[in-house]
Amino acid sequence: MTTVQVWAGVDARGVASLNVVSDSRISWDGAQHWDFGRKVFYCQRHPHVFAYWGHVLFPALALTQITDQIDQGVTTGTGPEQWRNVITEQLSLMVRGFPATEEFTIVHLGRHGVGMTSTFYVQTFQYKPRLARWDVRDLSMPTQSGVVIRGGSGAQPIKEFDKERAGRVGEGTSRAAYITFVEWLNSQSDPSTGGAPQLCRLIRIGAAEPVGVIHNRGRFFMGAPVPHVDASQRANWHNDLFEIADVQTRKRAEGAQRHT
Numbered sequence: 001m002t003t004v005q006v007w008a009g010v011d012a013r014g015v016a017s018l019n020v021v022s023d024s025r026i027s028w029d030g031a032q033h034w035d036f037g038r039k040v041f042y043c044q045r046h047p048h049v050f051a052y053w054g055h056v057l058f059p060a061l062a063l064t065q066i067t068d069q070i071d072q073g074v075t076t077g078t079g080p081e082q083w084r085n086v087i088t089e090q091l092s093l094m095v096r097g098f099p100a101t102e103e104f105t106i107v108h109l110g111r112h113g114v115g116m117t118s119t120f121y122v123q124t125f126q127y128k129p130r131l132a133r134w135d136v137r138d139l140s141m142p143t144q145s146g147v148v149i150r151g152g153s154g155a156q157p158i159k160e161f162d163k164e165r166a167g168r169v170g171e172g173t174s175r176a177a178y179i180t181f182v183e184w185l186n187s188q189s190d191p192s193t194g195g196a197p198q199l200c201r202l203i204r205i206g207a208a209e210p211v212g213v214i215h216n217r218g219r220f221f222m223g224a225p226v227p228h229v230d231a232s233q234r235a236n237w238h239n240d241l242f243e244i245a246d247v248q249t250r251k252r253a254e255g256a257q258r259h260t
Helices: 057-071 080-095 155-164 174-187
Strands: 003-011 014-022 026-028 032-034 040-042 048-054 104-112 119-128 133-139 146-152 198-202 209-215 218-221 236-239
Touching: 003 048, 003 104, 003 155, 003 174, 014 040, 014 048, 014 104, 014 119, 014 174, 040 057, 040 198, 040 209, 048 057, 048 146, 048 198, 057 080, 057 104, 080 104, 080 119, 080 133, 104 146, 104 198, 119 146, 146 155, 155 174
Parallel strands: 209 236
Antiparallel strands: 003 014, 003 146, 014 198, 026 032, 040 048, 048 104, 104 119, 119 133, 198 209, 209 218
16 A cells, blocks of 8 residues: 655744655555555646655556646646635546546645745645545644645554654654654555655745655665765655755755754
């Protein structure tokens, strides 16, 4: 299946960032799995990010088409409500004739406006094949840094894992949400969750920002291993402690804040 976590970073002025992380494992009948499956999709020109949990095939195919359409201006919206309606209509058209037998959920992270007056929003689109229906929800934003939603096979286990670690250093920060996810992922407690984290975020300006990860000493970008990196690469990188990392040395970047 999949485990996805969305969390917000909040400062004195409100929500300053939205982040999504997923695992990379795709499983077949609980017996076989592949640890390089894409689960996070982002727009390169606009502030939109998508991820999914549940049945893999439809969202894995459809989300690339949707992000391409948004980037090229083929699909447009002006605010959370309009984007919710546009995406629901697009998904409803695309799912017609698709032989889905299992439920799946798509989560959408967006930003309306730019700068200090911008607002962030998270929406979920759950498809129920037996009813041939989409259940769409707008999620509330937290007033302090923390998780907005967890979904997939690991949602409840990671919630319990997080509770067990209450009171740790950094609790209530954006980095704590990521560290909890990575530590739980490394615990291998859910056989349907595995591989490297896939990380992407929205901040108050610019388009979606995919983030490379240094995970267990390996380099990964959107779940895929990166054996060689050119010095001119443009991506930002974080390690398992959510510290800014040097992609070449795979260590905390010089001058970067240390996390514990």
